[in-house]
Amino acid sequence: MKKVSKNSRVAQYINGVRCALPVILGFIPVGIAYAIMARHAGFSLGETCIMSLTVFAGASEMMAVGMYAGGASIIAIILATFILNLRHVIMSTCVFNEMKSAKLGTRMLAAFGVTDESFAIFTTSEKEKRTAPFFVGLITVSYASWNVGTLIGALSSDILPEIVSASFGIALYAMFIGLIMPGLRANLRLAVLVIFTAAVNTILNFFIASSWALIISTLICAAIGAFFVDLSEESEAQ
Amino acid sequence: MNYEIMLMIIGMAAVTYIPRVLPAVFISKFKFSPKFEKFLRLIPYTAMSALIFPGLFSVDSDKPYIGIAGGIAAALLAWKKMPVMVCVIAGIAVDMLIYAFVGH
Numbered sequence: 001m002k003k004v005s006k007n008s009r010v011a012q013y014i015n016g017v018r019c020a021l022p023v024i025l026g027f028i029p030v031g032i033a034y035a036i037m038a039r040h041a042g043f044s045l046g047e048t049c050i051m052s053l054t055v056f057a058g059a060s061e062m063m064a065v066g067m068y069a070g071g072a073s074i075i076a077i078i079l080a081t082f083i084l085n086l087r088h089v090i091m092s093t094c095v096f097n098e099m100k101s102a103k104l105g106t107r108m109l110a111a112f113g114v115t116d117e118s119f120a121i122f123t124t125s126e127k128e129k130r131t132a133p134f135f136v137g138l139i140t141v142s143y144a145s146w147n148v149g150t151l152i153g154a155l156s157s158d159i160l161p162e163i164v165s166a167s168f169g170i171a172l173y174a175m176f177i178g179l180i181m182p183g184l185r186a187n188l189r190l191a192v193l194v195i196f197t198a199a200v201n202t203i204l205n206f207f208i209a210s211s212w213a214l215i216i217s218t219l220i221c222a223a224i225g226a227f228f229v230d231l232s233e234e235s236e237a238q
Numbered sequence: 239m240n241y242e243i244m245l246m247i248i249g250m251a252a253v254t255y256i257p258r259v260l261p262a263v264f265i266s267k268f269k270f271s272p273k274f275e276k277f278l279r280l281i282p283y284t285a286m287s288a289l290i291f292p293g294l295f296s297v298d299s300d301k302p303y304i305g306i307a308g309g310i311a312a313a314l315l316a317w318k319k320m321p322v323m324v325c326v327i328a329g330i331a332v333d334m335l336i337y338a339f340v341g342h
Contacts, residue, residue, distance in 0.1 A: 021323055025323075025326050025327070042240075043243060044239070046239065047239065047240065047243050047244070047247065050244075051247050054250075054251040055247065055251050055254050056254070057254045060250065060254060061250075064246070068243075074242060074245060077249075077250070078249035078250055078253055079253075081249075081253050082257075085253065085257050085258075087257075087285070088254075088257040088258045089258075089260065089261060090281060090285065091285065092257065092258050092259070092260070092261040092262060093261040094278050094279075094281050094282060095261075096261050096262045096265040097261075097265055097270070097275075100265055104263065107265075108259055108262055108263065110262065111261075111262035112255060112258065112259075114258040114262075116285075119282070119285070120285075120286055120289075123282035124282055162342050163337040163338065164334065166298065166333070166337060166342050167331075167334040169298065169304075170305065170308030170309070170329040170330060170332075171326050171329065173289075173293065173294050173297065173305065173308070173329070174308060174325050174326045174328070174329030174330070175322055175325070175326050176286045176290050177290065177309060177312040177313050177316055177325060178312055178315070178316045178320075178321075178324075178325035178326065179322060180282075180283055180287070181316030181317060181325075182316070182319070183283065184283075185319075190283060193283065193284065194283050194284070194286075194287040197284040197288055198287045198288070198290065198291035199291075201288040201291055202291050205292050210293075213288070214288045217284065217288045218281060218284045218285040218288050219281075219284075221280075221288075222283075223277055225277075225280040225284065226280060229276075229280060231276060231279055231280070
C-alpha cells in the first residue's frame, strides 16, 4: 500500500514537471535579461546569482537592480519589493487552500515557490492534479529555469541575438492566455468577468502604481464575479 | 562581496518570502464559506487577466502591436484547444517573424 501511494506521489511530481515546461521558455530569457541588467548595475556574478537563488521573484529582481542603478536607497528598494510582492498573499491563499492537508513543513517549503506562473498553472489544473507533489514539480522547473537563465545572463551578456531575445517577451503572456482560455471557452460569464477585469485594471493603471492596480482589480472583480459567475458548469476548471 | 548589496538581497528575500508563507502557515486555521470559496476560485481568472492587461501592450514599449499580435496568436490556438506549450511557441514565432520584417 505504501509503495502505491509513493508511486502516485512520484507520478504527481512528474506531472507537475511536465506541466511547467512552458515556463522554461519564459523564465530563461527573462532570467538572462535580469542578469544582464544586474551586471550593468554593478552586481558581481555571485551577487547576481544569489539574488535569484534567494529571492526568486523575476519582476522584483528586475525592478530592484533598476532602482539600484538609479541610485535608490536600500530601504526604498526593499519597500518597493514588498509592495510588488503583496499580490502573493492572494495567490498563496488560493494555492494552499487546495493543499490544506499537506504537512506544515511541505507547505512552508512550497511557499517559496509561489510565483505568478506556478499559481497560474496550479489553479487552472484539474482538481485531482492540485496536490503538493504536483506543485513541487512545478516549482522545480520554474526555479531551475529562472536560475539557469540568471547564470547564462550573468556569464555572458549577448548569447542571444536581439530579435530572438525580444521575441521571448511574449512567452509568459502567451502562457497565461493558454491557461485561462479553456475555462473561458466553457463559461460565458467567466469570459465576461475576465474582460471586465482587463478593462478595470487597464483604467486603474492610468491612476495608480501597477502593483496596487493589480491587487485591487483582482480582488474587486473576483468579489463581483462571486455574485454572477456560476462555476459549477465549468466543473472544477479544465 | 558588496556589504550594501548583500543587505539588500537579504531584505528582499525576507519581504518576498513573508507574503508567500503566511497563507501557507495559517490556511489550516480557516474554514471558508462557499461564497468565499467561489471568490477564491475566481481569483486565478481575475489575477491572470490583470497580469495580461495592460502589460501585453508594452511587451515592446515602442511597438504595442508586438504584444497584441503574439497574444492573438496564442489566444487563437488556445481557442482551438492546443496545449499551452504550442500557444507559447506560436506567440514567440509570430513576434520573431514581425521583428524579422520591421526590425528591432
